[in-house]
Amino acid sequence: MILVFGKTGQVATELGRLGGVTLLGRDRADLSDPQACATAIHHARPRAVINAAAYTAVDRAEEEEPLATRINAEAPGAMARACAALDIPLVHVSTDYVFDGSGDSPRDPGAPTGPLNAYDRSKLAGEQAIRDSHAAHAILRTSWVFSAHGANFVKTMLRLGASRDSLSVVADQIGGPTPAAAIAGACQTMAGQLAEGKGTPGTYHLSGGPDTSWAGFAREIMAQAGLPCRITDIPTSDFPTPAERPFNSRLDCRSLADRFGIARPDWRRHLSEVLAELHAA
Template sequence: MRMLVFGKNGQVARALKDSAGDDVTALGRDEADLMAPGAAREAIAAHAPDIIVNASAYTAVDKAESDEAAATRLNASAPEEMAVAAAQAGIPLIHVSTDYVFDGTTEDRLAENAAVNPLNVYGRTKCEGERAVLNANPGAVILRTSWVFSEYGGNFVKTMLRLGAERDALTIVADQKGGPTAAADIAAAIVTIAGKKHRGAPGAGLYHYQGAPTASWAEFAEKIFEIAGLSVKVSHIKTEDYPTPAKRPLNTILDCAKIERDFGIAQPDWRIELRRVIAALKEEGQAS
């Protein structure tokens, strides 16, 4: 099964390469500049894959507030082009999205049919991308996930390990709750979905996939320090005490029952992969 992945340098794409190896052809800007109209379509035609995975995105949440045109291009327009090309070629498409399509004002778990109401440019452009993909290609699978971490790129785990090695006390937001999700677990879910779709299995539209148990950013940080063996006092603060250019949702706890029902993919325990990631970073000298 030949998998064409957009977003070569992102966490999910790199985890997919680790998971599926030679079956994955991952494209970065040098191979397919998604800022250029038509680039995605041309890449799909050139590679003629069995499965297309869009793991690319404009993910700089705060920067997107002042760079909406680029965020819209990468998060909405380019995925729509992929969806059109995939539909025309009859190739299954898996598109990675985000919990930030929600406003986080409910205490309930969010099912796929919950109302979307993004609070920031990043969430809004990702929401636009979801709609564009499904309008162009109703057979596509959209995988909403959250708080992605890995040994690759920049992410919360690596930031906490760096800060924890420098300081003995940190203040971390504690009223935003969701689910940390390992890129390796997302990659494994994508490989499972891709295999089943390649064999003609049903299942399309929106799916939620995030790690369990639910945590706040402060609780996530505390677990990182515990596993890494770092003695850091974490003070819990409210979102209003840590202002950022982009507003964040307070609750993005996703209901992940549908993906298990349709594809047999259970919700992962993020703490398991967190131990592996921290161990890998320690071997590389990136964690104390």
């Protein structure tokens, strides 16, 4: 059995659909109580653990950094130490936001980090806490997650595009939209291989291809959904937010394919599947 922290989030929902996992919601393991997370692992004694839960309110984290750090750093650290004690692997979902977003080349997993805001700092601290635990682990950084579940860019664009003739969308932030289903599949594969003594522990990247801008992503959403809403490119400076976002979210995913056989997903194909699911709902 693989134990998953998270139940209603996008990746956790997709892991539940894959089967073979036990999902822990906040009612059974609140990440604001790191010791409770460790206790849950010791009680369940799974063959592997996946942490698919996190504090994800990027802007609100500017005012709640201690809480974001407890959930995104202290709780994963406690999970990792529990896994180390039981000699089981941990797969942890992280983010491209640990980088400073400079340049225009894809970042490989070993590239220097440089968090820009409180959320980013909390996620980077979580990565380091896991590494410090000496547990067998795989940290999976990803970006721009979307699915038919929860709140995400695709659902926001569909809602706004259905009621407006045009939308202004940021065009100078570039990255890879990533289907939650692909992240879930990767996490399950990595956890299973590590539990069998296969694969290579370490830090990896998974993002959808090809890279695009938020505006490019929005145009594809409108096109596939058959919405006539026109997308106008704007710079980040025209859409200020409390927390600074990276301009370059491109990720080099080659090591994940080399060591776990997990290929970069085509987000356009997965988008069509998400739209079909939303239409059938």
